[in-house]
Amino acid sequence: MTLDTRAPRVSVVVPVHDSGAHIEKLVASLLRQSLPADEFEVIFVDDGSTDGTPARLDELAAAHPHLHVLHIPNSGWPSRPRNLGIERARGEYVFFADDDDWFGDEALERLHDCATTHAADVVVGKMAGHGRRVPRELFRRNRFDATLANSPLIDSLTCHKLFRRSFLDEHRLRFSEGPHLRLEDHRMVIRAYLLSKRTCVLADYTCYHHRRRKDAGNVTARKFFDPASYFAGLREALDIVDAHIAPGEVRDRLHRRWLRHEMLHRLRRRRLLEAPPEWADQVAHEVRQIIRERFAPGVAAGLPPLQRVAAHLAEQGRVDDLRRLAEWETGIAATGAVDRRELSGSTLTVAVSAHLESGGRPVTFAADSGREVLVLPVTDVDPALSDSTGTLDKSRLDLIARRRETNEEVFLPVTFHTEKVTGTTDDGTLHLVHHATATVDLDRLNSGRTRGTWFLKARITSAGWTADTPLALVLHFSADGARPVVRDRVGLWRRARWAVSRRLPR
Known part of the structure; x- marks a missing residue:
């Protein structure tokens, strides 16, 4: 079957229910897309909204020919709106978005280019979380032939992805319908991964911003x-x-x-x-x-x-x-410090030390019959279950830059090692201190898309925890490609408190 050349490249399907003003950020991001408006369509499926949302959607559709609205009786769950959106979609590819999330400006163009370049059935675009957890390790690098066996694809089971429409139809990939069904996106996405001939992960551009609304339902x-x-x-x-x-x-x-x-x-x-x-x-x-x-x-x-x-x-x-x-x-937290920093031209070198602690004391491991056993506050547990001997050697410390304005995260290239420090009370315990050094060309940070303020943080992965700690270092770029101003975050906080204190009545 030949593809209709008049068909859009991408159809974005959006279930909508009582969104109110929360939908505006998504709409604005869709109208800013670098993909020309005649090359994609948006299908809003209004699931029986009872507020002003239906009228707002009709207004948008009247003003923008590539935005379409389907009004249906309330189904109580996003599955039916998504399924109806698939049936209405004309695009070569379909992306499922939520009504309170939004896209990066070049997202649809980059996702489609990735899909067509690599003949992919599924493309997973990098996500930024706003009050939500998103996969981290999956987006460490681009992966153009990702499988469940060779990558952490399993960490991403939400439906916010690009799917070839003919692939969805060929395998009748749809969402289970019903108001009380749970994990319907898991079931659809895991089937897609298992059936896909090629799945790509696009990690060098933040495609999708995933938000948790504080007022969203009960x-x-x-x-x-x-x-x-x-x-x-x-x-x-x-x-x-x-x-x-x-x-x-x-x-x-x-x-x-x-x-x-x-x-x-x-x-x-x-x-x-x-x-x-x-x-x-x-x-x-x-x-x-x-x-x-x-x-x-x-x-x-x-x-x-x-x-x-x-x-x-x-x-x-x-x-x-x-x-x-x-x-x-609940007391487990990461703590870290910048040991050394140096900016030479556009090259920044940062050395960091960090460790895990609970209640102000390092997380400890005890020697037990040649094993290093995680010390836990429960008894009657076989020490083999908390044996950390092999796990400790797999611990790592990452350094990450996070853009304040967008919550985008970028892994910095690091060398790292873990130091085993014995206890001071001669009780046979030890704790871990993680060391990492990053040397990064700031002109290449985030592929040169640097405008804004970037906070540095350390991320410890060890013994079953992944924990972040902020570092006292801030990079501010006045524009993309501009030379950064490097500041001490602690100093910024102190100056802010001092400025506020001067305005307080005495």
Whole structure:
């Protein structure tokens, strides 16, 4: 079948419900796209909005021929609007966006160019989070032939991606419909990854800004969902994996993603401590059943030590011990300092030291029969579960620049090493101090798109934690490619406090 040359390159499908003014940032970003307006279309599917949103969408469609609106009765969930959007889409590719998110100005053009250059069925564009977690490791570099086996694709299971429309139709890739279904995007996206002939990851440009609205619906209800229906959706995602991937290391690694993020994450830190006890007990029950019924031993065994212990406690139904662990873990934080900095022309060199601590004291490891065991506030746990001997050698320290205006993050090229420091009380414990040095040509930072203020931070990945700490260093660029002004962030804070104090009544 020949492609209709009049068809747009990209169709953007947007489910909309009572968006109000929150949709304006998305609309503005779509009207700023570098892809010409006659080469893409936007399909807003209004899911029975009851505010002024329908009228605003009609106004936009009347003013811009490439913006279209479909009004439907309220379905209660984004799945049906997305499915109807696919049916209406004329583009060679389809991108699914949410009504309160927005695009980078060149996003659609870059995503489409990547897709056509590499003949991709799916393109995952770099995301920036605004009150939401987004994948980090996946966007460390471009990947033009990414698979579930050779990359951390499994870390990105939201539907905010570019899909070849004929690929969606060929495999009848659609979203499960129903007002109470959960993880419908996981099930659609994991099928797409498994069926895709080529998937690309575009990491050198921030394509999509993913936001969590503080006023979006009933936050408490979303946070404390019905465990039975939620984990039924999770089991369906596992079924899809199991139908395509034979038992073994790859299947275990994919299963491990759901164990970490959708299961154990809800039984850790404040998530558990702030949960109603009955709800937490129900979640723990569902997690215990899935671990016992669905996961091979290698799934939990491949977790870092802290999460191995949490999985064991969940599998044993030890919710009180999970709460004790959560109370201790809420105090975990990274702390770091700039040891040295030097700016020579456009080349910045920064050396940083950082470590993890809890309650102001370093996270420690104890010697046990030749092993280095993570010291935790729970008893009656096999030390093999908290054995960190091999994990510690895989610890790393990254240095990251974050643009204040957009929340974009850029990994700086680093060399790093981890120092094992013995305790001062001769108790046989040790803690880790991580060291990293970055040397970066600031003219090439973010491919030269540097205008604005960039904060530096350190990110520790060790023993089951990934934690960031701000560094006392700020880069300000007056324009793209301009020579930066390098400042001490602590000094800026002190001057700001001094300026405020002068205005306060005495």
